[in-house]
């Protein structure tokens with residue numbers, strides 16, 4: 573299997589996982605940098621992630637434009653991916669989603685979304701909040717061009733994830749499995765924090781040392797990481813698409 577075919581297959585798995593885990597619904601998308609052409613990335617045409625198959629994957633440049641003639645509709649917000657890939661050479665996978673549990677933390681200013689559970693450590697110690705209105709005034713809140721997307725990428729900076737006020741989040745990672753895992757645990761961490769806050773009293777966040785200790789123990793190609801990818805792919809009904817680690821997959 574070529575690098576490109578393997579990347580597309582893993583991208584299909586990622587789409588199905590994010591749908592099954594309710595990170596995305598009809599909206600939201602995941603992309604991966606082209607394995608052989610770093611100035612391009614792969615993403616589905618405008619389609620609900622649960623329904624994506626290999627024929628739906630398109631190749632875009634870092635301005636968010638298709639590299640081949642394309643008559644099908646593309647995601648309006650594909651620029652988010654283009655701008656993050658352009659700004660972050662080490663990033664190979666990006667997710668944008670509207671997961672409901674993350675939304676309050678982009679709206680309320682009293683409580684910051686930070687890691688409170690061990691698997692939440694992947695989101696990083698700080699999660700910046702990007703407000704499209706700061707620079708672009710009254711908009712639909714959707715990111716519809718490169719100027720808006722670049723401003724979001726600038727707010728993301730070197731972080732793993734940025735919340736988008738009243739809209740959702742954008743996440744970036746060095747591999748597809750990492751961005752999927754981060755996107756799955758981000759809403760769970762948000763939910764735990766929300767519930768803990770309702771119990772009253774001070775909330776105890778993970779310390780910087782705890783975040784670092786947990787992340788130090790992580791390897792994108794370990795058996796434990798593969799276990800999660802395999803588990804999620806099975807739940808999403810696409811275990812038949814799995815390639816073993818080292819067999820060309822990103823698992």
Ligand SMILES: [Zn+2]
Pocket residue numbers: 600649668669670714715739740
């Ligand atoms: Zn969106």
